[in-house]
Amino acid sequence: MSAGAGDETLAGYRSGIDDIDASLVALLGERFKITKQVGIYKARVGLPAADPEREAAQIVRLREVAASVGLDPAFSEKLLRLVFAEVRREHELARSDDNADG
């Protein structure tokens, strides 16, 4: 049993958190739909899967957005790096599928 089970105040907070988490995952799903397209496109036109300069610019920008909403910029950077690693994995998969197709 959860330590806070039966606590209505906590249940209210948790319901808000659960709604946000579902929205976060849905948004990430949208994001990966786009990055899958990017992976296919990059493989087709011969652009490298990773773009370190673009990633550096994204990190700088999102650290600023994070600070503006009261998040620790270091935390936002860690999250974004995890997303980048997943995108890179997908781009490389797209590339090997592309090679497999000739």
Added chain:
Amino acid sequence: MSAGAGDETLAGYRSGIDDIDASLVALLGERFKITKQVGIYKARVGLPAADPEREAAQIVRLREVAASVGLDPAFSEKLLRLVFAEVRREHELARSDDNADG
């Protein structure tokens, strides 16, 4: 210079990604506003900062949401664990502030 700079197709994709990232960070900001309240509340009523059973249930639920939107559930779990670690850090800060105040 970014490898894809000047490529309009890529620029279109990237603009969509940037919008989603700004929304993700804004939502995370909202999430941490709630978890800060939870941290203060838990410290006040003497509940432990971490709740492993609640976390386990959240992970199971969000792995399902992730799969339903085409995300790798393992990736979603990694992200969520990073968020939990940050929440725990904040809860423990709230607790030590509370102790400092008597």
